[in-house]
Amino acid sequence: MSDDTTSQDFTSSSGFEKAAMQDTDMQAIHAPQLKRERVEPHERQSPIPISLLTMISLFAFWGGYYFSNYSQDFRWDAYDPDAKGGAGEVVVEEKPLAEVGARIFRGQCVACHQTTGLGVAGAFPPLVESEWVLGNEERLARILINGLNGPIEVLGATYNGNMPAFGPNGLNLKPKQIAAVLTYIRQEWGNSAPEVSVEALEGYHAKYGSRPEPWTAEELLADFPME
Numbered sequence: 001m002s003d004d005t006t007s008q009d010f011t012s013s014s015g016f017e018k019a020a021m022q023d024t025d026m027q028a029i030h031a032p033q034l035k036r037e038r039v040e041p042h043e044r045q046s047p048i049p050i051s052l053l054t055m056i057s058l059f060a061f062w063g064g065y066y067f068s069n070y071s072q073d074f075r076w077d078a079y080d081p082d083a084k085g086g087a088g089e090v091v092v093e094e095k096p097l098a099e100v101g102a103r104i105f106r107g108q109c110v111a112c113h114q115t116t117g118l119g120v121a122g123a124f125p126p127l128v129e130s131e132w133v134l135g136n137e138e139r140l141a142r143i144l145i146n147g148l149n150g151p152i153e154v155l156g157a158t159y160n161g162n163m164p165a166f167g168p169n170g171l172n173l174k175p176k177q178i179a180a181v182l183t184y185i186r187q188e189w190g191n192s193a194p195e196v197s198v199e200a201l202e203g204y205h206a207k208y209g210s211r212p213e214p215w216t217a218e219e220l221l222a223d224f225p226m227e
C-alpha cells in the first residue's frame, strides 16, 4: 500500500469510524486493568470518626465544667488550710490547732515517739504524762525548735539520743505548725495541758530560731527548773 492509500483510508468516513471503534474497544479492555493499577487517589489521613470527636468534645466539656466548679479560680491558697476568706475570696475553714497538730504528729513524730505517744523503751522517751510535755511551755518549745541531745530523764527513766530540730535550722516547720503539734501532744492520750498559741511560738521562733545547736536537758533545766 502506498502512503496515498493510507491517508485516503483514514480520511474516509468508514476509516474514521473503524479507528474510533477500535479506540473505544481498547479503552474498554484496558479500563479494568487501569483501575486496578492506578489506585484512586485519596487523602493520606482519614478524617477523625464522628464518634471519637464527640467523645473528645464531651471530655473537654466535662473538663471545663469540672475546672469551673472546683478550681477555686486557680488561687494559690485554695488548698492552704491556713487560708483566710475575705470579700469574694475562697473561704477555707480554720481547723482547730490540735487537729492540724495531729496530722503533723503523724507525719513528723510517730517514727520515734509512736502513735501511742509512749515512745520506745530505752530509745525514744514517752510523751504521755511526760513532765517535759506538760510542763513549762517555753522549755518545750525550745526542744522542738532546736532539738535535744545528751542524757535526759523522762518519767524516771534516762534516755540519751538525738531529737531532731524542727525550727528554721532544722526541718523548718512554721511557728503555727509547731504550736499545733505541741497543742496536740499536750491534749492527746489523756494529757491535759493548756494549748500553745501560734503567737507564743512566733515569739520563740524569733528568740531561738537562729540557734544552730540542739539543747541539752541540763541547759533547759538551768533556765527552766522542773516544776
Ligand code: HEC
Binding pocket: 104, 105, 108, 109, 110, 111, 112, 113, 123, 124, 125, 126, 127, 130, 131, 132, 133, 140, 143, 144, 148, 149, 150, 151, 152, 154, 159, 160, 161, 162, 163, 164, 166, 181, 182, 185, 217
Ligand atoms: C528521730 C526520732 C525523733 C523524732 C522524729 C522526734 N523525736 Fe522527739 N525525741 C527523740 C529523742 C531521741 C528524744 C530524747 C533526746 C535526748 O535523749 O536528749 C526526744 C525527746 C522529745 C521530747 C522531750 C522528752 C519527752 O519525752 O517528753 C519531746 C517533748 C519530743 N521529743 C517531742 C517530739 C515531737 C512533738 C516530735 C515531732 C514534731 C518529735 N519529738 C520527733 C526522738 C525523736
